[in-house]
Each structure stands twice: as structure tokens, then as C-alpha cells.
Amino acid sequence: MKDGPNSNARASSVTWFRTILIGRNPRFTAVRIVVLVAVSLVVFNFLLLPIRVQGISMLPTYRTNRINFVNRLAYVFHEPRRGDVVAIRYAGKHVMLMKRIIGLPGETISFHGGRAHINGRPLDEPYVKFPCNWEIPPRQIGPNEYFVVGDNRSMPEAAHDKGKAERRRIVGKVLL
Amino acid sequence: MKRWTGRLILLGVLGIAAFYLWRWWFPDPELEIRRRLQEVAQLASFGNNEGPLAKASNAHKLTTYFSSDATILVEGSGHPQMRISGQQELLQTAMAARQNLASLKVEFLDVTVALASGKQAAQVNLTARALVPGERDELIAELNFFFKKIEGDWLITRVETVRTLSAGAAPGGSPPGV
Numbered sequence: 083m084k085d086g087p088n089s090n091a092r093a094s095s096v097t098w099f100r101t102i103l104i105g106r107n108p109r110f111t112a113v114r115i116v117v118l119v120a121v122s123l124v125v126f127n128f129l130l131l132p133i134r135v136q137g138i139s140m141l142p143t144y145r146t147n148r149i150n151f152v153n154r155l156a157y158v159f160h161e162p163r164r165g166d167v168v169a170i171r172y173a174g175k176h177v178m179l180m181k182r183i184i185g186l187p188g189e190t191i192s193f194h195g196g197r198a199h200i201n202g203r204p205l206d207e208p209y210v211k212f213p214c215n216w217e218i219p220p221r222q223i224g225p226n227e228y229f230v231v232g233d234n235r236s237m238p239e240a241a242h243d244k245g246k247a248e249r250r251r252i253v254g255k256v257l258l
Numbered sequence: 259m260k261r262w263t264g265r266l267i268l269l270g271v272l273g274i275a276a277f278y279l280w281r282w283w284f285p286d287p288e289l290e291i292r293r294r295l296q297e298v299a300q301l302a303s304f305g306n307n308e309g310p311l312a313k314a315s316n317a318h319k320l321t322t323y324f325s326s327d328a329t330i331l332v333e334g335s336g337h338p339q340m341r342i343s344g345q346q347e348l349l350q351t352a353m354a355a356r357q358n359l360a361s362l363k364v365e366f367l368d369v370t371v372a373l374a375s376g377k378q379a380a381q382v383n384l385t386a387r388a389l390v391p392g393e394r395d396e397l398i399a400e401l402n403f404f405f406k407k408i409e410g411d412w413l414i415t416r417v418e419t420v421r422t423l424s425a426g427a428a429p430g431g432s433p434p435g436v
Binding site for chain 1: 368383384396399400420422425
């Protein structure tokens with residue numbers, strides 16, 4: 083009788099805590115958890131791949147250590163477009179390259195005075211903030227290939243991964 | 259009833275033991291290759307606390323995973339092409355890396371093993387990631403490993419870089435760089 087109010091308060095706080103933790107109906111909460119885990123597994127394995135950006139080749143658009151997602155459904159209904167930032171796989175999807183598509187299949191690409199040219203015409207690239215002086219002679223892009231390059235052109239040309247990526251290597255479009 | 263339960267449990271234990279013995283005596287080639295690759299990655303990696311004896315021992319052990327005439331051709335953007343021929347040159351390179359770098363961590367990711375029809379040779383495609391202290395970025399390359407079963411052991415005969423992004427030829431078929 084002595085600690086009646088105290089024990090009541092303790093019991094009520096325990097019930098409140100339990101309600102927050104497992105809900106009013108534990109069975110329903112368990113089902114919700116299972117559904118949530120299943121949906122997360124499907125979404126983050128097959129639809130939106132979470133990635134962490136590393137490196138400086140996409141500066142200033144993407145900074146290192148930034149978290150992003152790759153939309154794997156982006157190219158289900160249409161092919162990759164110029165200006166898209168895409169993830170390109172190596173042997174698998176654990177490590178991927180993040181690059182921007184600037185050349186489409188069948189086009190000829192070159193760099194003169196640091197400026198990209200498509201079929202001999204200069205390409206407008208508002209996302210390039212750091213200019214360069216790259217000189218790359220004309221290259222023909224194959225029927226199933228895309229020319230990709232990073233936004234940070236201030237890097238030495240030899241140290242910058244760029245070139246033709248086969249369509250099958252493009253995993254998806256970077257979401258944000 | 260109790261006797262039957264005991265017999266069933268014993269049968270299960272014997273079955274599991276037989277399975278593991280079978281796997282030990284006749285290992286699955288793909289699993290064997292994957293295991294060996296993991297060991298290669300471990301031996302190629304080293305910490306700054308590795309003693310001189312361990313350095314020599316691990317570098318030597320690494321070479322035993324390669325055939326005597328193995329060729330390694332590795333290239334990365336901004337890095338010159340590296341060509342290593344034979345176990346002796348590989349040993350020298352492994353020792354030089356251990357002398358010149360404080361530490362190195364090598365990982366093989368996304369490993370795909372393709373066995374040849376006779377199961378005496380295999381080609382492995384993977385992404386190699388190497389973390390060198392002091393380097394701003396990790397070194398990443400897609401590699402093809404060629405394995406051959408020589409005297410019962412799966413040995414690496416060739417390693418080469420796969421060009422994920424190709425430079426390609428200029429219009430009209432001129433060689434690259436023209």
C-alpha cells in the first residue's frame with residue numbers, strides 16, 4: 083500500500099515504453115518489421131543502390147564522402163542521355179565509377195583547348211567549373227558505347243578516368 | 259523410441275562429417291579458387307608492424323600462389339603499366355613494396371569464377387582495391403586472373419587489367435594517341 087502510487091507510475095511508464103518499442107499489438111509490429119526489412123532489401127539492392135562518393139573527379143558537383151543513390155530503373159524506358167551522371171561498374175557493383183555522359187553512340191568526341199567537342203561542335207557544359215587545357219584528338223564512339231568524363235577537368239588528363247563505357251556497364255543514373 | 263532418436267542423431271552427425279570430409283578431399287574448384295584469392299589478398303596486404311622475418315616469409319608465400327612463369331600486367335590511370343614476369347620478379351616486387359610502403363591493404367571484390375570445360379583452368383574477373391597510406395584515393399582496377407591446375411594446385415598463370423573505360427581508336431581506324 084505504501085508505494086502504491088509509485089508502482090502505478092512505474093507500471094504506466096513501462097507500458098508506455100513498451101508501446102513505443104513494440105506497439106500495442108506486438109504481432110502486427112513484427113509483421114511491419116518483416117515487411118519493412120523485405121521492402122528495404124528489395125529497394126536498396128535492386129532499385130536504388132546506396133553509394134558513397136569518393137575521389138575528386140566529379141568536383142564541384144559531387145564532393146567526396148557524400149551519400150547518394152543510383153536509380154537502376156532510370157534506363158528501363160529510355161537510353162542514357164547526354165548530361166546524365168551515371169554509375170559505371172567495374173567487375174561488379176561494390177565499387178563503381180561515377181561519371182557524366184557527354185558523348186552518345188555514333189558520335190565523334192574530341193577536346194580542344196580544354197573544351198569538349200561533339201561531331202566538331204563545342205559542347206556547352208555549365209557544370210564544368212574548373213577549366214582545363216586538355217587536347218584529345220577525335221574519337222569515334224561505338225554503337226553501344228557512351229563517352230563519360232568527370233566534371234573536375236582541372237585534374238591532369240592522365241590521372242582522370244574517362245573514355246568509352248559500354249552500355250552494359252552503366253548500372254543506373256545517379257539520383258541526387 | 260529413445261534408441262531410434264539416438265540412432266537418427268548419430269546418422270545425422272555421420273552424414274555431416276562425411277559431407278565435410280568429402281569437401282575436404284575433393285574441394286569444389288570454384289570455392290578453392292575463391293579461397294586462394296582471399297589468401298593472395300591477405301598476403302599482398304601488410305601492416306606497419308610486420309617484422310623483417312614476416313616480411314620475407316609472407317612475400318615468399320605470396321609467390322607460391324603463382325606459377326613459375328606467371329605474368330602480371332597491371333595498369334591504372336595516372337600510373338605507369340607494371341609488368342612482372344616469373345616468381346623471382348614477383349618476390350622482388352613484393353619485398354620492394356614492403357620496404358617502401360608503411361602498409362598496404364588489398365581487397366578483391368565482386369569475384370566471378372568461370373571454369374574451363376575440363377575444370378583444369380579458370381578465368382576470374384574481379385575488382386581489386388588497394389589502399390596505400392598517404393594516397394588521396396584508393397587504387398582500383400578491374401582484373402582478370404587466369405588460373406591453371408598444376409600438380410594438384412590452382413596456380414595463377416596470368417593477371418591482366420581490364421580497361422573499364424576504353425580510349426578507343428580515332429575515326430578511320432588510326433591507332434590510339436594519333
